[in-house]
Amino acid sequence: MKQLNLIKWLASSFLLTTVGLLVWAGLNFTYISHQIDNDLMSLLPKSERDTKSEKVISRITKNGENSLVLIIGSENLDESLKAEKLLQDNFKTLDLRQSNSNLDLSDIANFYLPYKGSLLTTEDVHQLNNNSSKFWYDKSLSLAYSFSGMAFSWKDDPFGLLSDWLGSLARTKVRPYGSSLIIEDSGSTYVVMPLELSNPDLNMGQRNALAQSIIQAIDKTQQDLPSIKIQKAGVLFYASATALKAEAEISIIGIISAIAALGLITLAFRSLVAIGAVFLTVCIAFLYAFLICVFIYPKVYLLTLAFGTSLIGMSVDYCLYWLTGSIDDTKNPDERRRYLLPGMALALVTTVIGYAFLSATPFPVLSQMAVFSVSGLIAAWLCVVLFFPMLSQVQFKKNSFSRAFGVIKPGFGITNLFYKFALSALLIGAGVYGAITFKGTDNIRALASYDANLVAEQAMVSKLMGLPSPAQFFIISGNSPDEALSATEGLIQQLQPLLQSHQISNFQAISSYAPSLETQKKNGESYAKLVDEKVLQKISKTMDMPDSWVNSQTQPSQILTFEEFEKSPIFGQLKGLWFKEDGKYFTVVLLSGICDQSTIDQLSRMGGDSIAWVNKPEEISGIFKRYRTLFSILIGLGYIITFIGISIRYKTEAWRAIAPPVLATFITIAILSTLGEPIGLLSILAFALLLGVGTDYGIFLLQYPADDRVTFSITIGALMSLVSFGTLTFSHVPALHSFGITLLFGISLSWALTIFFAKKE
Amino acid sequence: MNKIFLSLLLIFSTTSFAQDLLGEIRQSVVNTPAIKGDFHQTRTLVGVNKKLSSEGYFLVDKSKGILWVTEKPFPQTIKITQTELQIQNNSQVVMRLNADSQPAIKYINELLLSIFSGNMQLIEQMFDINGQSTKQGWSLRLTPKRSGPSILKTVDLKGKTVVDSVTFETSTGDLTQINFSKVKPLDTLSPDEAAKFN
Numbered sequence: 001m002k003q004l005n006l007i008k009w010l011a012s013s014f015l016l017t018t019v020g021l022l023v024w025a026g027l028n029f030t031y032i033s034h035q036i037d038n039d040l041m042s043l044l045p046k047s048e049r050d051t052k053s054e055k056v057i058s059r060i061t062k063n064g065e066n067s068l069v070l071i072i073g074s075e076n077l078d079e080s081l082k083a084e085k086l087l088q089d090n091f092k093t094l095d096l097r098q099s100n101s102n103l104d105l106s107d108i109a110n111f112y113l114p115y116k117g118s119l120l121t122t123e124d125v126h127q128l129n130n131n132s133s134k135f136w137y138d139k140s141l142s143l144a145y146s147f148s149g150m151a152f153s154w155k156d157d158p159f160g161l162l163s164d165w166l167g168s169l170a171r172t173k174v175r176p177y178g179s180s181l182i183i184e185d186s187g188s189t190y191v192v193m194p195l196e197l198s199n200p201d202l203n204m205g206q207r208n209a210l211a212q213s214i215i216q217a218i219d220k221t222q223q224d225l226p227s228i229k230i231q232k233a234g235v236l237f238y239a240s241a242t243a244l245k246a247e248a249e250i251s252i253i254g255i256i257s258a259i260a261a262l263g264l265i266t267l268a269f270r271s272l273v274a275i276g277a278v279f280l281t282v283c284i285a286f287l288y289a290f291l292i293c294v295f296i297y298p299k300v301y302l303l304t305l306a307f308g309t310s311l312i313g314m315s316v317d318y319c320l321y322w323l324t325g326s327i328d329d330t331k332n333p334d335e336r337r338r339y340l341l342p343g344m345a346l347a348l349v350t351t352v353i354g355y356a357f358l359s360a361t362p363f364p365v366l367s368q369m370a371v372f373s374v375s376g377l378i379a380a381w382l383c384v385v386l387f388f389p390m391l392s393q394v395q396f397k398k399n400s401f402s403r404a405f406g407v408i409k410p411g412f413g414i415t416n417l418f419y420k421f422a423l424s425a426l427l428i429g430a431g432v433y434g435a436i437t438f439k440g441t442d443n444i445r446a447l448a449s450y451d452a453n454l455v456a457e458q459a460m461v462s463k464l465m466g467l468p469s470p471a472q473f474f475i476i477s478g479n480s481p482d483e484a485l486s487a488t489e490g491l492i493q494q495l496q497p498l499l500q501s502h503q504i505s506n507f508q509a510i511s512s513y514a515p516s517l518e519t520q521k522k523n524g525e526s527y528a529k530l531v532d533e534k535v536l537q538k539i540s541k542t543m544d545m546p547d548s549w550v551n552s553q554t555q556p557s558q559i560l561t562f563e564e565f566e567k568s569p570i571f572g573q574l575k576g577l578w579f580k581e582d583g584k585y586f587t588v589v590l591l592s593g594i595c596d597q598s599t600i601d602q603l604s605r606m607g608g609d610s611i612a613w614v615n616k617p618e619e620i621s622g623i624f625k626r627y628r629t630l631f632s633i634l635i636g637l638g639y640i641i642t643f644i645g646i647s648i649r650y651k652t653e654a655w656r657a658i659a660p661p662v663l664a665t666f667i668t669i670a671i672l673s674t675l676g677e678p679i680g681l682l683s684i685l686a687f688a689l690l691l692g693v694g695t696d697y698g699i700f701l702l703q704y705p706a707d708d709r710v711t712f713s714i715t716i717g718a719l720m721s722l723v724s725f726g727t728l729t730f731s732h733v734p735a736l737h738s739f740g741i742t743l744l745f746g747i748s749l750s751w752a753l754t755i756f757f758a759k760k761e
Numbered sequence: 762m763n764k765i766f767l768s769l770l771l772i773f774s775t776t777s778f779a780q781d782l783l784g785e786i787r788q789s790v791v792n793t794p795a796i797k798g799d800f801h802q803t804r805t806l807v808g809v810n811k812k813l814s815s816e817g818y819f820l821v822d823k824s825k826g827i828l829w830v831t832e833k834p835f836p837q838t839i840k841i842t843q844t845e846l847q848i849q850n851n852s853q854v855v856m857r858l859n860a861d862s863q864p865a866i867k868y869i870n871e872l873l874l875s876i877f878s879g880n881m882q883l884i885e886q887m888f889d890i891n892g893q894s895t896k897q898g899w900s901l902r903l904t905p906k907r908s909g910p911s912i913l914k915t916v917d918l919k920g921k922t923v924v925d926s927v928t929f930e931t932s933t934g935d936l937t938q939i940n941f942s943k944v945k946p947l948d949t950l951s952p953d954e955a956a957k958f959n
Contacts, residue, residue, distance in 0.1 A: 106932060135853065135855070141835070143855075144806065145813050145831065151933070154806050154808075155806065155808035160856060177887075184867070544811040545809065549808070
């Protein structure tokens with residue numbers, strides 16, 4: 001009696017909580033709908049150690065978030081320019097503007113002018129050290145008489161040295177053409193449109209809408225001018241494409257799962273009450289799953305929802321255990337609950353253990369998926385255990401559908417011992433083959449893939465524009481700004497051969513804009529030659545200059561200190577390449593046009609104590625590999641612990657629950673390898689889930705060996721899981737696809753093997 | 762509001778005005794693939810008292826570039842092509858800028874080519890235009906369209922069937938005045954002349 005009261009109390013509190021949550025969700029609907037996030041970075045693991053590289057990457061992405069580039073190409077430059085005009089007209093109504101460097105050339109020139117003897121190109125240093133004073137006299141006069149303009153007036157830069165140095169900073173391939181910008185590359189001319197969001201605070205929805213408007217404008221322009229080709233690059237497009245695809249996938253996967261689930265329930269029970277009960281359970285499961293994520297996490301990822309559609313199948317499983325249990329059953333609901341509770345409790349525990357693996361990863365999205373699923377499953381389970389007994393008046397009869405499943409009997413009716421052994425040997429052989437051929441892949445692409453066209457366009461634009469790689473760079477440290485700059489110059493020396501052999505196309509380093517004190521001192525010494533050799537006096541005479549001019553030109557070169565440079569407008573543009581942490585100074589060297597893996601290997605060997613090479617994709621692959629190995633071991637341990645647990649209750653029969661999922665795991669590996677499917681961390685996580693789900697089937701068959709309704713139940717349950725996880729197979733997100741296809745084979749095999757190895761009465 | 766309206770009106774009126782003007786000039790300027798002629802140049806540099814006068818000849822080949830040969834006060838050749846800008850003095854190269862490493866060289870080439878060849882279409886592409894045209898000839902004031910890293914502030918062009926004079930003012934304030942004489946529009950340069958571009 002006491003127990004019944006407890007259940008009543010539990011049921012009413014669960015009901016109250018559910019109603020409460022529902023009301024809260026209704027009242028806060030707008031808030032909730034804003035909590036959905038399609039952040040791409042959520043797929044990447046939280047960095048375990050290197051906060052500096054994280055900082056750099058997040059800065060680069062932050063910078064990139066609000067800017068985009070369009071490149072217009074055609075046989076005819078005039079057509080491209082026309083397209084640019086059309087696009088500009090189309091963009092007028094959008095939150096978009098031309099991104100201009102707000103630095104004025106004369107501001108830059110004025111800033112550097114006092115330091116002219118200290119700022120020299122290597123070529124000019126070479127010429128200063130080797131050429132005669134006659135050369136410099138001639139050069140100065142040539143510059144005075146020629147009409148080629150300079151950033152400086154002749155009197156300030158009579159040898160054009162500072163002009164050379166400034167020119168060496170502007171290594172961009174982009175150049176002006178009238179009011180437009182163009183790039184010339186291997187015989188083709190492209191019009192470049194660098195754009196930025198005029199309102200950086202747009203939310204995800206607004207960003208997606210903006211991306212769509214831009215794409216529409218591009219399509220329209222391309223229709224009007226069929227000979228042109230517009231390529232686009234920018235985080236905005238990736239984010240929007242991912243969001244749209246994920247949204248479409250969630251709907252499709254969700255609808256297929258739901259229809260399949262309702263279809264199976266309809267066929268099995270032919271009862272509106274059953275359909276209603278299942279439907280409500282699924283809804284409650286989603287309510288809890290989603291709201292608990294909203295409460296725990298600042299944002300709910302779209303991918304969590306995509307994965308979460310599999311919750312439909314999982315929660316229907318629990319309903320099935322109850323509903324099939326009530327077919328032709330004469331027990332009263334409380335008795336039935338007592339009868340089913342041990343099996344259902346064990347099933348829930350093992351499944352939750354499976355999901356716990358997901359939550360232990362450093363991948364934010366995976367741990368959120370786990371929380372989502374576990375919350376939903378517990379809610380569904382409570383729903384079944386607490387409310388389903390109230391449906392006491394509903395009685396189900398065996399029908400033609402459920403009878404048809406009656407042919408599925410333990411052992412599949414194979415009685416011939418020879419066949420049985422032969423088949424077992426074959427299965428074990430396949431498993432062993434899987435174990436032997438197992439080869440893991442840890443490619444970063446296993447997490448997310450993007451539209452191939454988008455990737456191609458981005459690569460093309462990056463190559464044309466010489467955009468630096470956001471994931472591979474150097475971080476240089478020093479105890480003082482100058483130490484960091486010196487080390488950077490050392491690294492740049494090492495990069496020169498790679499530049500010459502076109503293994504990299506360019507680099508970006510702050511030391512180009514503010515050389516180290518030592519370099520400046522050396523430059524000053526070379527420049528002093530001009531002062532020593534009285535060239536200036538000779539020029540002054542020829543050019544009829546005032547005496548004060550020679551005097552001003554022969555002053556010793558001023559040194560540009562980093563403190564001074566930090567105040568300049570140029571530093572403002574380069575701030576992303578510089579930071580200070582724990583009293584140390586760090587600077588970043590970005591690289592463009594890294595040509596191949598062997599270059600990456602060469603780069604990774606460069607440097608010294610203060611130079612660190614960061615290769616994010618490789619680092620992530622490393623994390624993948626470590627977790628893949630770790631989880632493989634944990635799954636093994638999980639099976640051992642489950643085996644011990646089940647053995648306590650079922651003694652020597654325990655292997656019947658454990659062997660099927662283990663064998664299913666290895667045979668799945670064999671199948672996936674044969675299909676050429678990569679087996680990465682996500683597949684391993686799917687195997688972890690299989691440990692939870694697969695052992696359920698065995699536990700149920702061991703718990704209720706005489707009950708053929710249980711065979712029916714786990715069959716329908718397996719079908720349901722197949723549908724819900726199987727639909728994930730069709731996902732374009734590799735992470736979900738990998739998870740789906742592994743479970744598709746894993747669950748089918750696990751179900752079949754459980755029945756094959758089940759004890760016959 | 763009135764101000765906006767007024768400036769809009771101005772923009773539109775100058776645009777249509779520029780179109781008419783350019784059309785007229787295009788009619789009168791001889792458009793040939795090559796031009797040669799003599800020049801007399803005077804430079805007035807900021808902070809330099811001496812007026813720098815020089816004389817020589819020039820060759821323009823629209824497909825190749827510009828050759829600017831100074832004979833007085835000292836021999837000097839400036840060659841501006843698609844690939845480089847080079848200043849040669851007494852058989853010694855004193856300056857060479859490569860368009861591969863500094864694509865802005867091509868921009869300079871285009872600016873100057875449009876001016877020296879009187880290519881109105883290219884001029885329209887590169888500059889905002891103001892000016893007038895009478896029976897005696899035309900005069901134009903050009904301002905580069907992109908203020909970015911521009912080296913030119915304004916360019917004044919005068920001419921009739923060919924460009925007679927050009928005045929550049931750079932953003933640093935230096936003034937260069939060039940008067941042309943014996944300007945000959947050509948179909949091609951002579952092989953000797955063309956060879957100088959190599």
